[in-house]
Amino acid sequence: MKNNIDKHLGIYVHIPFCRKKCDYCDFYSVCAYDDNLLDRYLKALVKQLDDYTLGGSRYTVDTLYIGGGTPSVFGGKRLAALVKEVGKRFDFTRDVEITVEVNPESADKALFKQLKKAGVNRISMGVQSSCDSQLAALGRLHDFKTAENAVLLCRKYCINNISLDLMYGLEGQSMDSWLESVEAIAALDPMHISCYALTLEEHTPMYRRDPVLPDDDTVADMYLAAVDKLGALGYEQYEISNFSRRGYRSAHNSRYWDLRPYIGIGAAAHSFFGDKRYSTVRDIDRYINGILSGDSVVDEADDVAVKNRSGEYIMLRLRTSDGIDEAEFSRRFGSEFDNYAEKLKKYIPTGHAECGGGVYRLTPKGFFISNTIICDVLDI
Amino acid sequence: MMDQSKIRNFSIIAHIDHGKSTLADRLLEKCEAVSQREMTSQLLDNMDLEKERGITIKARAVRLDYKAQDGETYEFNLIDTPGHVDFNYEVSRSLAACEGAILVVDAAQGVEAQTLANTYLALENNLEILPVFNKIDLPAADPQKAKQEVEDIIGLPAMDAPEISAKQGINIEAVLEDIVANVPAPEGDPNAPLKALIFDSQYDPYVGVIVYFRVMEGTLRPGMKVKMMASGASYEVLECGYLRPLGIEPCQELSAGEVGYFTASIKTVKDTSVGDTITEADRPASEALPGYRPSQSMVYCGVYTEDGSKYPDLRDALEKLQLNDASLVFEPESSAALGFGFRCGFLGMLHMEVIQERLEREFNLNLITTLPSVIYEVDKTDGTLVLVDNPHNYPDPAHIAEAREPYAKVSIISPPDYVGNIMPMCQERRGEFKDMQYLDTHLVELHYRMPLNEIIYDFFDALKARTKGYASLDYAMEEYRSSDLVKVDMLLNGEQVDALSFIAHREKAYGRARRICEKLKENIPRQMFEVPIQAAIGGKVIARETVKAMRKDVLAKCYGGDITRKKKLLEKQKEGKKKMRSLGTVQMPTEAFMAVLRLDEE
Numbered sequence: 001m002k003n004n005i006d007k008h009l010g011i012y013v014h015i016p017f018c019r020k021k022c023d024y025c026d027f028y029s030v031c032a033y034d035d036n037l038l039d040r041y042l043k044a045l046v047k048q049l050d051d052y053t054l055g056g057s058r059y060t061v062d063t064l065y066i067g068g069g070t071p072s073v074f075g076g077k078r079l080a081a082l083v084k085e086v087g088k089r090f091d092f093t094r095d096v097e098i099t100v101e102v103n104p105e106s107a108d109k110a111l112f113k114q115l116k117k118a119g120v121n122r123i124s125m126g127v128q129s130s131c132d133s134q135l136a137a138l139g140r141l142h143d144f145k146t147a148e149n150a151v152l153l154c155r156k157y158c159i160n161n162i163s164l165d166l167m168y169g170l171e172g173q174s175m176d177s178w179l180e181s182v183e184a185i186a187a188l189d190p191m192h193i194s195c196y197a198l199t200l201e202e203h204t205p206m207y208r209r210d211p212v213l214p215d216d217d218t219v220a221d222m223y224l225a226a227v228d229k230l231g232a233l234g235y236e237q238y239e240i241s242n243f244s245r246r247g248y249r250s251a252h253n254s255r256y257w258d259l260r261p262y263i264g265i266g267a268a269a270h271s272f273f274g275d276k277r278y279s280t281v282r283d284i285d286r287y288i289n290g291i292l293s294g295d296s297v298v299d300e301a302d303d304v305a306v307k308n309r310s311g312e313y314i315m316l317r318l319r320t321s322d323g324i325d326e327a328e329f330s331r332r333f334g335s336e337f338d339n340y341a342e343k344l345k346k347y348i349p350t351g352h353a354e355c356g357g358g359v360y361r362l363t364p365k366g367f368f369i370s371n372t373i374i375c376d377v378l379d380i
Numbered sequence: 381m382m383d384q385s386k387i388r389n390f391s392i393i394a395h396i397d398h399g400k401s402t403l404a405d406r407l408l409e410k411c412e413a414v415s416q417r418e419m420t421s422q423l424l425d426n427m428d429l430e431k432e433r434g435i436t437i438k439a440r441a442v443r444l445d446y447k448a449q450d451g452e453t454y455e456f457n458l459i460d461t462p463g464h465v466d467f468n469y470e471v472s473r474s475l476a477a478c479e480g481a482i483l484v485v486d487a488a489q490g491v492e493a494q495t496l497a498n499t500y501l502a503l504e505n506n507l508e509i510l511p512v513f514n515k516i517d518l519p520a521a522d523p524q525k526a527k528q529e530v531e532d533i534i535g536l537p538a539m540d541a542p543e544i545s546a547k548q549g550i551n552i553e554a555v556l557e558d559i560v561a562n563v564p565a566p567e568g569d570p571n572a573p574l575k576a577l578i579f580d581s582q583y584d585p586y587v588g589v590i591v592y593f594r595v596m597e598g599t600l601r602p603g604m605k606v607k608m609m610a611s612g613a614s615y616e617v618l619e620c621g622y623l624r625p626l627g628i629e630p631c632q633e634l635s636a637g638e639v640g641y642f643t644a645s646i647k648t649v650k651d652t653s654v655g656d657t658i659t660e661a662d663r664p665a666s667e668a669l670p671g672y673r674p675s676q677s678m679v680y681c682g683v684y685t686e687d688g689s690k691y692p693d694l695r696d697a698l699e700k701l702q703l704n705d706a707s708l709v710f711e712p713e714s715s716a717a718l719g720f721g722f723r724c725g726f727l728g729m730l731h732m733e734v735i736q737e738r739l740e741r742e743f744n745l746n747l748i749t750t751l752p753s754v755i756y757e758v759d760k761t762d763g764t765l766v767l768v769d770n771p772h773n774y775p776d777p778a779h780i781a782e783a784r785e786p787y788a789k790v791s792i793i794s795p796p797d798y799v800g801n802i803m804p805m806c807q808e809r810r811g812e813f814k815d816m817q818y819l820d821t822h823l824v825e826l827h828y829r830m831p832l833n834e835i836i837y838d839f840f841d842a843l844k845a846r847t848k849g850y851a852s853l854d855y856a857m858e859e860y861r862s863s864d865l866v867k868v869d870m871l872l873n874g875e876q877v878d879a880l881s882f883i884a885h886r887e888k889a890y891g892r893a894r895r896i897c898e899k900l901k902e903n904i905p906r907q908m909f910e911v912p913i914q915a916a917i918g919g920k921v922i923a924r925e926t927v928k929a930m931r932k933d934v935l936a937k938c939y940g941g942d943i944t945r946k947k948k949l950l951e952k953q954k955e956g957k958k959k960m961r962s963l964g965t966v967q968m969p970t971e972a973f974m975a976v977l978r979l980d981e982e
């Protein structure tokens with residue numbers, strides 16, 4: 001079973017283009033592009049995929065995730081071509097999960113039709129809020145109505161596995177308006193919901209604007225209220241910010257939290273492959289030119305054998321509701337979990353953690369201060 | 381033997397910044413004691429710190445040869461004095477070694493608080509006072525007005541006094557001639573039993589302590605067995621000589637009226653404290669010179685190193701400083717919050733600051749100091765008397781018959797406009813108004829009796845702030861008075877933090893407790909659990925704040941597989957955590973803890 005999983009691979013493709021950057025976003029993307037650039041970028045992506053087929057290796061892929069940026073601006077045709085090119089070089093499993101991120105304002109019939117045809121079976125859409133003034137303050141290009149229509153359209157073209165993103169801790173957002181958003185999103189009946197606390201990142205327009213945001217206590221209350229509400233509506237929390245109907249967790253993202261390998265294709269994409277973590281350059285031109293001329297596009301790399309990644313494992317698994325199984329931990333890393341367990345036990349009486357059957361996990365209250373707990377447990 | 385009639389022993393006294401050190405430099409130059417090349421600015425102030433602060437911390441003396449207009453060469457001994465109230469006793473002993481004092485008055489500023497205080501000290505020592513009006517090069521200078529002030533306020537004839545600019549070197553000869561003409565020559569029988577006054581001493585790693593003294597009676601020679609009349613220590617004099625600006629100059633003997641040094645392989649300045657009388661062991665003087673007082677610490681605080689492992693370095697540094705500073709006292713103490721350190725006693729707040737800065741600069745230590753405290757006297761019900769310099773040692777209230785706190789005589793000189801600001805401020809600090817005198821139409825002097833405890837924290841700063849810097853302060857310890865004192869303990873999460881305990885008058889305890897609670901609340905980062913902050917007298921909580929539990933510390937998005945970035949972010953948090961100090965179960969950044977200790981009363 002374990003060996004079987006290890007042979008499988010996830011692929012992430014980064015499409016670093018946006019019609020307009022959202023005010024809070026610090027992911028790598030650019031807004032100046034034309035068809036020529038998009039074509040060359042596609043060409044480079046395909047060439048980079050070739051690197052993983054050298055020497056005749058043939059990997060089996062069970063998740064493909066096309067994210068951004070705004071993949072939908074890449075156009076249905078290019079996205080479909082991309083999926084096809086991946087399929088030529090890798091074997092998709094029968095239940096492969098192929099996700100594309102779509103922004104509500106760039107969703108149209110043609111796009112969904114082409115994606116469906118290409119085999120895309122999961123759509124992730126950033127709705128963020130049901131309140132139009134909050135959407136405007138985030139610098140989003142759509143209103144809620146547009147998002148609702150996009151969801152309906154997506155279903156119409158038979159892509160039923162839909163994930164919707166929401167944000168809280170927004171400028172001018174009250175607890176009531178947050179819960180309204182949660183209800184409005186749930187009413188669209190997606191299979192998966194992600195709720196992200198707004199993080200004010202340096203070097204973003206929003207950071208420079210220095211907005212008045214709800215304080216930490218309010219944001220924590222919003223988080224816990226959403227966990228309760230979504231639970232009541234049948235969405236199980238399986239990671240700090242992720243909720244799903246039974247059987248609809250994001251298989252791709254779950255790879256990250258389980259230290260399973262994935263390769264990142266495209267500029268500013270991250271890989272965990274062959275005991276190495278590495279990323280590609282955060283620059284479209286350098287990426288394209290590097291790939292097409294055969295130069296290295298690796299930006300940062302660390303190589304630590306997987307068995308020495310127990311700290312990473314703890315850091316990532318404590319983000320999930322599955323938590324850490326003592327037995328699984330010692331099987332994977334050949335060392336006992338005891339010392340870490342001792343530290344985690346301190347958090348049980350305060351309601352930040354729980355333990356049952358040799359499995360340690362954080363509670364929602366614990367998730368929201370997980371940085372502190374992880375640092376303490378790992379002694380960093 | 382030096383002809384006594386050609387000796388002039390004098391000091392320079394002044395309000396801070398009126399130009400004392402600059403004038404001293406000019407006198408040295410004029411006597412060609414120092415060439416221009418060797419002339420570094422403010423030569424008498426050797427320590428960097430003195431140069432920076434513009435104050436003289438340790439007394440220094442120099443012998444100058446002055447060829448006067450009458451054709452004779454005179455021996456001038458210029459004895460420099462510290463210029464701060466903390467060092468009043470040292471000043472008085474330096475003055476006792478002189479016959480005269482030059483009173484430097486800023487021609488633009490006129491008479492100020494220390495002008496008066498220092499003049500009184502000089503008068504107490506029966507010195508002839510020679511006013512000199514400095515800074516006449518300044519546009520704002522008004523020598524006539526300043527002279528009138530000196531005549532009116534101090535009652536010294538000043539109209540014929542020299543008007544000079546020490547900075548520009550204007551009219552310095554007039555000062556020198558004034559000294560020859562008006563400072564009395566010393567008296568004293570060179571053949572009488574030895575009586576010499578120690579006014580300073582300094583530790584030198586090669587020869588041991590160098591004792592600075594003035595011979596009042598008799599003669600001191602190398603080989604002579606001398607005895608310190610107060611400390612009882614005896615030594616055989618190895619070398620004696622004159623104090624020159626750039627070093628010492630050995631000589632055969634020093635006799636009545638002269639100023640110089642001797643060495644005798646003395647290990648510590650404690651044996652040769654300022655004010656002690658040197659006499660000949662085999663032919664002792666019948667009585668010591670008057671005025672000796674063992675140095676007395678007025679302010680105490682705990683001194684710790686930020687990095688606990690530097691404790692031995694701190695001990696070494698304090699020992700080194702003590703070689704030269706008998707008034708610095710310290711003994712080991714330990715604190716649950718701060719680890720191992722020392723309880724140090726100081727002459728006053730300036731002395732405390734100077735020592736702290738020297739420890740940090742010269743010995744490269746990062747210090748944490750606790751709130752300063754005065755010494756309280758407590759009569760216990762069992763009849764014993766306890767002196768408390770550390771709140772930690774304050775007896776249980778049930779065992780206290782009477783507690784007393786030190787009071788000081790306080791004199792504040794200010795333009796009359798600010799009296800309305802000063803009086804409530806003194807009242808708030810439990811000051812007892814004595815009287816108010818108009819020195820002239822522009823200056824009033826207020827007298828108070830005030831608990832020393834109220835002065836030491838920030839009184840001087842607050843006074844400056846409320847009088848736009850015009851008021852000056854002078855204070856001297858007076859007496860212990862019965863007082864309703866309480867010890868306030870600070871508790872974090874139910875555990876006492878010893879370093880934050882303090883003793884205060886009952887009426888003031890609540891206000892201070894409140895402020896410390898608030899400051900702690902501001903400075904303690906949120907913990908995993910709610911942290912109650914309490915101030916308590918005995919078991920009774922008098923103030924309370926709460927640091928709410930931390931609820932949000934999360935990276936919401938761990939996406940796109942960028943695990944490396946997440947690791948880096950966590951490691952960044954770890955760097956911040958390193959500087960944390962554990963106060964029981966509560967973690968607090970060292971800087972924040974220091975901010976609480978730097979409590980200001982505003």
